[in-house]
Amino acid sequence: MKHFINLKDIPIKDLRKILSDAKRRKNLRKNLNDLEVDKGAPLKGKLLIQMFEKTSLRTRLSFYLAIKQLGGSALTLRPDELHLSKGGESIQDTAKILSNFGNAFMLRTDSDEKLEEFKKYLSVPIINGLSPNSHPTQILSDIFTVEEIKKKPISSLNITWIGDSNNVLNSLIAASIKFSFKLNIGCPTNYKPNKKIMKYIKSNNNKICIFHDPKKAVNGADVIFSDKVISMNDKVNKLKKLNQFKKFKINKKLMSFAKRDCIFLHCLPRGKEIEENVFLSKQSKVWQQALNRVHVQKSILLYCFGKLR
Ligand code: CP
Ligand code: NVA
Numbered sequence: 002m003k004h005f006i007n008l009k010d011i012p013i014k015d016l017r018k019i020l021s022d023a024k025r026r027k028n029l030r031k032n033l034n035d036l037e038v039d040k041g042a043p044l045k046g047k048l049l050i051q052m053f054e055k056t057s058l059r060t061r062l063s064f065y066l067a068i069k070q071l072g073g074s075a076l077t078l079r080p081d082e083l084h085l086s087k088g089g090e091s092i093q094d095t096a097k098i099l100s101n102f103g104n105a106f107m108l109r110t111d112s113d114e115k116l117e118e119f120k121k122y123l124s125v126p127i128i129n130g131l132s133p134n135s136h137p138t139q140i141l142s143d144i145f146t147v148e149e150i151k152k153k154p155i156s157s158l159n160i161t162w163i164g165d166s167n168n169v170l171n172s173l174i175a176a177s178i179k180f181s182f183k184l185n186i187g188c189p190t191n192y193k194p195n196k197k198i199m200k201y202i203k204s205n206n207n208k209i210c211i212f213h214d215p216k217k218a219v220n221g222a223d224v225i226f227s228d229k230v231i232s233m234n235d236k237v238n239k240l241k242k243l244n245q246f247k248k249f250k251i252n253k254k255l256m257s258f259a260k261r262d263c264i265f266l267h268c269l270p271r272g273k274e275i276e277e278n279v280f281l282s283k284q285s286k287v288w289q290q291a292l293n294r295v296h297v298q299k300s301i302l303l304y305c306f307g308k309l310r
Contacts, residue, residue: 003305005128006116008137008175009201016179018309020145022300027293035066039299042072043308050103051130052078054110055233059269060130060138063294064107071299076103096122105305111234126305133168133234139268140172142297144180146290147224150264155182161222161259163187163215163249166194167235169228169268174198178205186211187218189245215249222259227251229272243273252276256284266290 008016026039038045049068053061065075084090092115099106100123109130110116120127129137147155160182162170170186174194177184178201186194190213194202202209212218219225230246231239256263256279265285267275279285303309 002126002307004120004126005137005301005305006120007129007135008140008172008179011179013179015304015309016141019141019297019300019304020148022303022309023145023293023296024149026299027296030070036069038072039070043303044068044104044306045072047071047073047104047306048102049073049075049105049107049302050078050099051075051107052080052083052109053130054080054108055131057109057130059291059294060107060109063291063298064128064130066295067298067302070295071302073104092118093122095119100124105302128301128305131168135172135175136169136268137172137175138294138298138301139169140176141301142294143173143226143266143268143290144176145297146266146286146293147264149293150286150289151223155180157182158223159183159185159221159260160224160226161185161187161219162226163218163251163255164227164274165230165232165246166192166198167228167232169226170194171198173226174202174209177209178202182208184209185218185220185222187213187215187249189213189249192245215255216258219255219259219263222263224264224266225251225256225259226266227274228268229270230274231272246274250274250276251279253279253282 030039051064068075080086085095096119103125105126106123107128107130108116110132113132113134116129116132129135144155151158162173166188193211230243251274263284265279267287269287269291271280
């Protein structure tokens with residue numbers, strides 16, 4: 002049994018194994034419908050319990066399809082209907098019940114500490130479906146999408162992030178260190194990664210550069226990533242923050258400083274950080290990116306269950 006909480010704690014050989022399993026499985030089900038089960042139904046009889054303390058569309062749907070396609074089933078809990086939040090039931094007791102009734106737990110949470118607390122008391126795997134500090138299933142899936150489209154290992158590509166220093170960027174930074182790819186970060190001066198992340202970057206890798214001029218950040222990029230300037234539960238002066246990001250808006254002009262075949266990725270949902278004519282352009286691969294989450298999360302589930310070949 003393995004947990005999937007942060008990319009930085011998972012060996013690169015396991016991350017690579019997840020990606021190659023996802024590629025193989027995706028190819029094998031080209032002619033199957035969404036709810037048809039992969040040959041061998043490797044997670045037959047298994048129940049994934051998912052809980053979202055924050056809103057979600059893609060993560061919810063993709064984990065549902067992922068476990069179904071492996072022969073198992075999913076149950077989604079609403080935190081406001083559990084004793085855990087309102088009735089004062091402890092994480093320890095909740096975890097015991099989740100472990101007795103289900104076989105894996107996927108949690109989207111507003112607290113990284115909660116993931117660790119659950120991990121301590123669960124006897125089934127826990128998967129981080131987004132926390133304030135990371136979004137690891139998203140970024141692993143995005144690496145899959147990049148390599149699928151570019152047909153090259155990500156280590157040979159120039160990756161750029163334009164946007165806030167948030168959970169998604171933190172996972173991209175961890176991925177840059179694990180997979181050894183060049184990462185340019187373009188953000189306003191007062192929105193660079195926090196001290197802890199800067200220390201992590203400095204002590205692990207010299208392939209990450211921070212720019213406060215978006216043109217410099219995208220120069221020579223093979224892939225440009227972005228995300229909303231205002232994340233869920235971001236407790237800031239929204240108008241002020243949006244204003245500070247104005248010159249980081251991704252438009253055709255900015256895209257022209259990247260390589261001609263540069264692609265655009267965005268985890269979604271989108272905000273005002275991207276112009277519609279780039280978001281809906283041929284360079285944008287956001288729908289393929291969203292769908293790939295099903296394939297990669299299947300292999301993440303198999304990894305957690307100790308069933309990756
Ligand atoms: N990208 C992503 O995690 O989307 P949701 O918030 O809709 O799950
Ligand atoms: N950074 C965003 C990601 C949404 C999938 C957020 O946390 O709201």
